[in-house]
Amino acid sequence: MSQEVKKEKKFTMTLPADELMACGHLACQGCGATLAMRYMLKALGQKTVLCIPACCWAVIDGPYPYSSMDVPIYHCAFETAASTATGVKAGLEMTGDTETTVVAWAGDGGTFDIGIQALSGAAERNEDIIYVCYDNEAYMNTGIQRSSATPYGAWTTTTPVKHFKTRPKKDIVAIMAAHRIPYIATASVSHPEDFFKKMKKAKDIKGTRFFHVYAPCPTGWKSRPEDTVKLARMAVQNGYFPLYEIENGEKTTLNLKLKDRKPVDDYLRLQGRFRHLGPEQIAAVQAEVDARWERLIKGCAA
């Protein structure tokens, strides 16, 4: 492309230009969770309130008396993302605001573990909230301890190398599907347009909507900060973190068909938390990813 042509060319933006998140926040360099938030807010717009329990985002926004966001945030107790959001939605409606989107924004700890009761309760009642779990696969905010979202093989401070995590990652999407909520989607920070599209779709649905977002964490995964998007992309492309939607707990739609799934090796090799894995363990990871992928394909709408 010649310089003259380039000067005239518009800067490509596959997402809206408006930012509802400002600089100065306290996320680590290369934080996947901030990318997730940035994309979600572009889809939902300013008429949104966030309920954020204890997690990295409880700190990222900035300390009292500051905020980096253009939307209101209620920082709530660790296990209460879904119950707080439930109350906020009811309170807004009873005071005349039926338009504002209420979002519970929690990490994997506050979703898979301590927050699962409140989440299950809200989902069973089909509360009109969007629940987003940004998953960095451990309790990162408190210093990288294992959660039930930590995958097989991973090092964390509570699953040290000699005793790495041998239990598989809890299947939160299957749990949410069992609640028969109107809409569930997975998303990855490597595929922002896909995440944006699904969030826009979710915004117009009434009832409980659940997002499971893959958000790599260089600090906790012992990966290079510049690899965050790459790792998320690799996870999608090898089938470790497939992109799909489930409507009403029944209809599964694969958003990205993978003809030739890449092997997990390259993905694992870029993360220090998997450095201790030998060929047998890597094979076990591959087998688990393969099995899950097959199950997903079988369950999909034709």
Added chain:
Amino acid sequence: MRPKKAKKIVFKSAEEMPLMICSVGHQTHNLTGAWRNIRPEIDLGKCIKCGICWKFCPEPSIEVVDEWPVVDYDYCKGCGICAEECPSKCIVMVEERK
């Protein structure tokens, strides 16, 4: 959009603090550019305006000025995602000089 480089908040007394535990100021007072050891430099000659660097910045500290990407060095933390993702390899991470 929060104003950049907002003022720091100092309460001189409890009276000045709102009754609710809530923010009164903007986090943009915190110039996170001080965190980095390496900085991205964009060669606009090679830039194809694909939008990828802007899209994947976690701060976000890449702005679009006159249809070109511009790094806001007050806030850029030097994570290197932009350089890593740039398809035309026109972003290079260089060491900060003190």
Added chain:
Amino acid sequence: MKKVIMGNHALSYGAMLSRAQVISAYPITPQTQVVELLSEMCADGTLDAQFIKVESEHSAMASCIGASVAGARTFTATSAQGLALMHEMLHWAGGGRHPVVMGNVNRSMAPGWSIWTDQNDSLSQRDTGWMQFYCASNQEVVDTVIQAFKVAETLMIPAMVILDAFALSHTYEVVDVPDQALVDKYLPPFKPAIKLTPADPRAFGGLTGAEHYMELRYKLEKDMEKAPALIEETGREYEKLFGRNLGLVDPYRCDDADFVFVTSGTAGYTARVAVDELRKAGIKAGNLRIKVFRPFPFDSVRKVLGKVKKAAVVDRNCSYGAGGIFYQEVKSAVYGRPGMPPLFGYIAGLGGRDITTDSFKEIATDALAKDRPEEEIVWIGVKK
């Protein structure tokens, strides 16, 4: 309008008349009737509110807080185990300045399972930044819920209205149910200056360093200290509209008393009967029923005790290792002040064991026989 209603329903009527907008509650014996009636009132439109049937008390309080910060008037009710489960969130409502009003039925803490009354459940929460009102009649329950909303929303401090399990919760009494139009006059809609809204985007409750936290708690305490005067003022206002005063303490025949019981809850009404009987026997007895425990009514208590020769504090609770809780707090209220009488501490009625007029006579006999207390606790009605 006069109705015969049970204590639990008195809570429901209070919440209904106060036009609570969001109710989030979980059932627990002996509170269930509170939420059942509120559920019906919401279903048939008597009460324009959303009733969230949460899956635990912890979620009940969390969602009340969410609704409150979004600008709605909120109510819940619980008891014992449920109140204990909410503990983290009680601190949250108190520290966060969310004026939730909650009915608590005083029920004994397990184990063993007991559905009958004592006060350990609510008193265990006395440090959480909530106001606490201990009621002794169903009339008082209805009236106090309405007043509690007014005081709570003025000060932005949550409040619990407390009644004894079964002795009051399930006891039917004649109640003059206040007229809705008059309640509306007394209690305006909840309109907080700062709330969770995109129109004024703020972050609530962010990471608070040592340079700020103490001032926030200082502000809470200072506002809590305004409560006694505000309770008396709103109590007088209530009297003008409804004919019933709502104050901090309820003294009975204390003006010329030599000896008073210091009581709370329904035992505080039983004590009156004992006072009358003791008077007939020539003892100038009186009863000081403490209604508001938080904030502690220091001045009101000192005013009565400063004029008597002896007082017996009757606790339906025990802080294991330190004795009766009202006893401890009354002692600290009078400590070091000239002209205060010796105070005797008694524990009675745990786990729903009856406190009768005989219990009070036993207490009076014991206290009147001693110049000074000989023990931290005298147990009443226990097979030792």
